[in-house]
Amino acid sequence: MHHIPRPHDLLWGLTPTRLPAEAPAWARQVLAEGQPVVVRRALVEKGQIAVGVRGAARGQRYGTVMPLALILRCVSPEQLMEQPALGELPALRALTLLKPYLDELRLAWGPTGSVGFQLATGVETIHVASDLDLVLRTPQPLSRTLAKELQCLVDEVPCRVDLQLETPSGAIALREWASGSARVLLKCATGARLVTSPWDLAELAA
Structure with a gap:
């Protein structure tokens, strides 16, 4: 633990x-x-x-x-990827399709939300219209170029994917970081705030 x-x-x-x-x-x-x-x-x-x-x-x-x-x-979400996520529901098929690409990043990642809960407990929480929620742990800055490439990949799978980038200070949405927006919404323990770089500790301390 x-x-x-x-x-x-x-x-x-x-x-x-x-x-x-x-x-x-x-x-x-x-x-x-x-x-x-x-x-x-x-x-x-x-x-x-x-x-x-x-x-x-x-x-x-x-x-x-x-x-x-x-x-x-x-x-943890990444521990749930230690065994195959088998199933024909769109969210499970999307997870299987994205796995080789996300594994190539050499970063910890895994499913959260209803998919993560079902994989961890066996309780059927996924249905045909379920989204796939993912977390990708990014201790170092992820380039906007790579973010755009990742967003293109997740947009091609058979369900909506909400991928959160977990930074040392909180989480941001991949979709927002890939959009090129000057400021993005960082979710942290104290709430949510707009920042230009979620990895810039000096900015976050200001």
Whole structure:
């Protein structure tokens, strides 16, 4: 397990009794069934991690916190690519098609969202119209030229793909970085902000 879980990692160990009193019944049921929570971006107290509970319906998302000490298991998106993602649904076929190209980058990457959740748990969360959500970890700047090439690739697969570039400071959308826009939206623990370079720590500290 990572020293500190990262956004999109799936964590097992949170129990219904740890949820606030106002938590919805469906969230308690999900945890009672032993399902994982997903790490989200938010500032929390030391020893805690911000997580989200995922329900069966699209609108069933509940944000809460989890003590780090409760984590029994952690699975990252890149770990989900250690075994083939077999299936005929468009999102799974898209994942199979993109795998050789993304592997060539020699960067950590993997599925998040409904595809990642299904691969990690076996719970059927993907349907014929599901998007494919991916994260590509980019500790160093990714050129705009390469971003455009990648966007062309993901636009050719049989479903919509939302690929997020995970930088040391937060995440940006590949589509936005490839567009040539002067400023892009960086999502980080403190919220979202427009920046010219997500990898420029000096700009982000300003």
